[in-house]
Amino acid sequence: MDRIISLEEEILQLRKTLQLKEKELQELKKKWIPLQQVNGINQPGENQEFFNAKAQFDRLPKWAIERYSRQILLPDIGVEGQQKLCSAKVLIVGAGGLGCPAAMYLAGSGVGEIGIVDYDTVDLTNIHRQVLHGETDQNMSKADSAAQALRNINSRITITPFNVQLSSSNALQITSQYDVVLDCTDNVPTRYMLNDVCVLSKLPLISGSALKMEGQITIYGYRANKNSNEKRKLEARLKSQRRYEEKKRRMTGQSYLGFRISQPDRKWIQDVPKSERKMGPPCSSNLCTKGFRDCEKFKEEKRLEIFNNFWNNLDWNNKKKYVRSLVENVPPKRRRLKHKGEVSRKGASKNYYLLLNDEKIKVCRVMFLNTLGVKETMVRTWLDNKEIPRKSKKPIKSLNVDTYIDTLPKMLPRCLYCRELTDFLYININNIKNIFQLYNQYIRDMKIKNIQPASRKTFSKVLTMKKLKIFKPKNDQDICDLVPQHNNIDTHNNIDLNEYIDEQNVHGEQIIDIPVVVDKNVAHITENVNIMTLNYYYHCTI
Known part of the structure; x- marks a missing residue:
């Protein structure tokens, strides 16, 4: 125990001395860098950061280094950040209470190009909060007044005023010239339009708003190299692009996954085109050369013989059987005794073999795939030959x-003409006006009896098979819900169907023999029937 305590104390002392030595080394480096600069010594290595910073300073002009020196000293900006600011292009929409201070600080920080969009003029009530405008700028365009004030702040940058109202006709043309858009407007339609424009052009949108003593700022579409969400989106786009390209190859018969479309008859077949049947290079792994596997036994002539036999002498099913016979699954080892016999979460590894004089020789995965000229995805699908049992549908109880x-309760159609033409019945329940109400009543009745109800689809099918309908009149006085013309005839009690047809024939109506479809049953009408009435009835019943 005493030995442990003494060792811990020695370690603490060594750590303290190490910290002192590191501090001393840093002080020596600080003294050594100015001496290198004076003497012209150029040594890479530990002083490389200094020379990199000097090279970055050379990219900025002298006036920029002098003007922006205070913010260049900040570690979050530095020389590289100042270069990005000088080359940035920012569009400010609205030169009011939000746009004025934003434009002032952007111009002061050295943003290379600033655009200002505003169609309004300066008013005396604006000057107390819109600090870019003065008393002499009254009745002047806000965009021109702000541009003039910004040029006085920083004459080295480019200021472009847009004295127009931003609309759907000019929004894309203006925003496409800039890298970032600042939404400093005070109306909702313009905010929505800027959002749509930035989504279409994929520009970051910085939206600000202020009301009384409260403010809010939001950044939309932030795209940075360190943004994990953007990386995930990029990976998803690349993945979808690869899938699209693979699908395109399959459709043109160029897929290597074993599934493609044949060109003449456009059918899916399992095959690999001859242009893609290529034998890969042999294995060059250090493990194989050390004797863990016997890949060296297979010379180029033997590999070519195996390749030609696989693709020329075996059909598709025998290819699968051949591959399955040469791949062996090895279950993972359980190192702890208490887990012995349990199934491991880790997948089983595989041993690959090739035939040499009717003898299985163990080889690596690369040698196996390249010799046969197949892809790993194809082998994986061939090995996974588990048949999923299909579950039979449960019968309706x-x-x-x-x-x-x-x-x-049921009743015949109220319309005498429909009685002659059809053979369906109406359900005679006063409170039921459609099939949904009837199904809900059926469910309630079944629940009272503790019986499981059938589905709505089954219920409607049974109604159709039994040729039952629900009366749906448009008006309370209607007696026919299939043909509206029948409701206008005041002769239902005195004239029969034949007399009505004769009367219509006298007035010049076209009379033909036509089949009428009623509930998927075709009934041929042999009597003369009004074509207008039958056509309307046909569409209603279908």
């Missing part, structure tokens, strides 16, 4: 739909 519908 509620066979009470027929008996329930048979017990419902």
